[in-house]
Amino acid sequence: MSDTKGKTNISTKQQTNTSAGKYQLHNQTPINRRRFLSGIATMTTLIGSEIVFARFMPLGSIPVAFAQTLTPFYIQGKDSELVVLNDRPVNAETPAHLLNDDVTPADKLFVRNNGIPPQRIDVKSWTLTIEGESAEQSKTFTLEELKQRFTHYTYQLTLECGGNGRAEFSPPAKGNQWTNGAVGCPKWTGVRLADVLKDVGVKDDAVYIGYYGKDTHLTGDPNKDPISRGVPIHKALENESLIAWAMNDDDLPVMNGYPLRLVFGGWPASTSGKWLEKIVIRNQVHDGAKMTGTAYRVPCNAVAPGAKVSDEDMCIIHAMPVKSLITFPKSGELHLLANKLGVNGHAWAGDKQVDKVEVSMDFGQTWQRVKLSKALNRNAWQHWHSTLLFPQKGYYEVWVKATDSDGVSQPMVLPGWNPKGYLNNACHRIAVQVV
Amino acid sequence: MPVIVSPCRSFRVLSINNQPMSILLVLGLSTIAPSIQAQQQTIYDPITGFVVSENYEIVRAHCTACHSAKLVTQNRMTRDNWLETIRWMQKSQGLWPLGVQEQKILDYLESHYSPIAISRRSPIPSHLMPVLK
Numbered sequence: 127m128s129d130t131k132g133k134t135n136i137s138t139k140q141q142t143n144t145s146a147g148k149y150q151l152h153n154q155t156p157i158n159r160r161r162f163l164s165g166i167a168t169m170t171t172l173i174g175s176e177i178v179f180a181r182f183m184p185l186g187s188i189p190v191a192f193a194q195t196l197t198p199f200y201i202q203g204k205d206s207e208l209v210v211l212n213d214r215p216v217n218a219e220t221p222a223h224l225l226n227d228d229v230t231p232a233d234k235l236f237v238r239n240n241g242i243p244p245q246r247i248d249v250k251s252w253t254l255t256i257e258g259e260s261a262e263q264s265k266t267f268t269l270e271e272l273k274q275r276f277t278h279y280t281y282q283l284t285l286e287c288g289g290n291g292r293a294e295f296s297p298p299a300k301g302n303q304w305t306n307g308a309v310g311c312p313k314w315t316g317v318r319l320a321d322v323l324k325d326v327g328v329k330d331d332a333v334y335i336g337y338y339g340k341d342t343h344l345t346g347d348p349n350k351d352p353i354s355r356g357v358p359i360h361k362a363l364e365n366e367s368l369i370a371w372a373m374n375d376d377d378l379p380v381m382n383g384y385p386l387r388l389v390f391g392g393w394p395a396s397t398s399g400k401w402l403e404k405i406v407i408r409n410q411v412h413d414g415a416k417m418t419g420t421a422y423r424v425p426c427n428a429v430a431p432g433a434k435v436s437d438e439d440m441c442i443i444h445a446m447p448v449k450s451l452i453t454f455p456k457s458g459e460l461h462l463l464a465n466k467l468g469v470n471g472h473a474w475a476g477d478k479q480v481d482k483v484e485v486s487m488d489f490g491q492t493w494q495r496v497k498l499s500k501a502l503n504r505n506a507w508q509h510w511h512s513t514l515l516f517p518q519k520g521y522y523e524v525w526v527k528a529t530d531s532d533g534v535s536q537p538m539v540l541p542g543w544n545p546k547g548y549l550n551n552a553c554h555r556i557a558v559q560v561v
Numbered sequence: 562m563p564v565i566v567s568p569c570r571s572f573r574v575l576s577i578n579n580q581p582m583s584i585l586l587v588l589g590l591s592t593i594a595p596s597i598q599a600q601q602q603t604i605y606d607p608i609t610g611f612v613v614s615e616n617y618e619i620v621r622a623h624c625t626a627c628h629s630a631k632l633v634t635q636n637r638m639t640r641d642n643w644l645e646t647i648r649w650m651q652k653s654q655g656l657w658p659l660g661v662q663e664q665k666i667l668d669y670l671e672s673h674y675s676p677i678a679i680s681r682r683s684p685i686p687s688h689l690m691p692v693l694k
Contacts, residue, residue: 457689539681559691
């Protein structure tokens with residue numbers, strides 16, 4: 127589609143009158159909670175320095191000074207080197223060098239929760255209900271029925287948070303300050319959403335599907351959904367769109383939606399509902415929590431950095447843009463001049479494929495094309511590798527830039543600023559000191 | 562508020578005599594309203610352009626003795642970089658020892674003339690930079 131080439135992949139402009147108020151709850155960081163607990167305004171300075179600290183500290187290693195107000199924080203089933211951005215709700219990202227595996231291990235997939243995960247999970251009684259205006263009927267399946275009745279499929283699918291890279295936006299955008307690590311590409315097993323929807327019956331006027339999960343709102347209010355998003359019907363019916371119960375041949379990790387979730391590779395991960403218990407087939411764009419207002423939306427027309435944008439000028443994000451990571455070596459490497467440096471990583475491009483990956487070691491002045499693998503399946507990331515020989519000692523940065531099948535590549539500076547800090551696909555950079 | 566327009570030379574004399582504090586006597590320091598006020602509505606000193614806030618008169622006294630306030634107000638630096646600049650001025654430009662005033666000056670500079678993080682791309686974060694042994 128050459129007419130959309132290079133444009134942000136977003137929905138067409140649509141009216142909404144729902145406020146974005148709920149999104150504020152995202153920002154209930156541990157800092158706010160401690161401030162509340164301590165109730166001492168003079169703590170501000172102290173806390174200010176703590177934010178800087180905590181961001182780069184391994185889990186569990188809490189400064190002595192704060193030991194009385196912080197419980198060491200571990201996430202069940204996750205690598206202790208994940209960087210926790212928020213502990214209520216839990217949000218943690220994976221440092222780039224820990225994403226080196228071709229298939230992301232379960233303990234290294236980021237966690238992005240909007241609410242509180244279900245406390246008690248009874249797999250035997252777990253059900254999934256399909257209903258909605260555009261469903262021919264309302265039908266409920268047990269987990270066992272889903273596994274018995276439909277063909278199983280396994281795909282490697284890239285999940286990336288829409289806000290991955292938000293930390294770089296300037297002026298800053300509010301929300302969890304993801305750097306590079308809200309992305310991963312594990313192997314998922316489940317049934318095709320399309321098979322289940324067709325079994326229930328999809329009316330001709332179907333426009334969208336929306337999900338509901340068993341997680342609860344941060345306030346504990348049972349009448350509020352923490353998040354209820356979805357995708358247009360065309361994405362829902364694609365072969366790779368799964369209702370999954372397994373990651374890398376094991377049960378889903380609790381924090382990634384055990385026992386059942388949706389997986390839409392290449393789209394903002396918020397569309398892939400976790401702890402899945404209901405899917406609605408809608409005859410309109412789904413209007414659940416965080417579908418409206420400014421959540422997971424960008425300006426329909428590009429704006430200058432820092433501009434104010436009204437809700438009705440914000441459009442829903444569809445497929446994620448082309449992007450890549452350097453997962454080896456870790457940034458900050460000291461490297462001997464005489465040796466070659468092997469570098470590698472991954473590249474992905476939403477619903478498209480990556481055609482080309484290039485690296486630069488002279489701040490983008492020259493680029494060299496590197497070896498790139500084919501995707502295992504659609505919506506899976508691809509792997510690239512190269513070998514670099516540095517001309518002389520000094521400080522280098524290795525930059526990586528991927529180009530998708532429409533010829534669209536990653537920017538070297540920040541892409542279009544947007545109020546909520548989504549879709550930062552600026553090229554990843556690592557620092558190397560050649561000695 | 563008295564505005565110092567004395568020639569730089571006279572202050573150099575003071576510094577040579579190791580009497581930097583006497584500048585403050587010349588100024589006649591008055592109590593400045595807490596900076597909370599300045600956060601609500603920034604007030605600028607009409608003569609120098611400095612943000613009127615706690616410690617601003619100390620800064621004005623020390624910094625505009627030899628150079629324009631504009632050399633300060635057009636710059637934005639971290640606290641460490643401001644200190645580095647002070648040390649450079651002391652080493653090569655005849656700036657006198659600032660004594661207990663130094664921390665107050667740095668507090669002021671850090672509060673009002675820190676880097677503004679507006680950029681199209683920032684450097685790689687320090688925790689990902691090489692550490693040379």
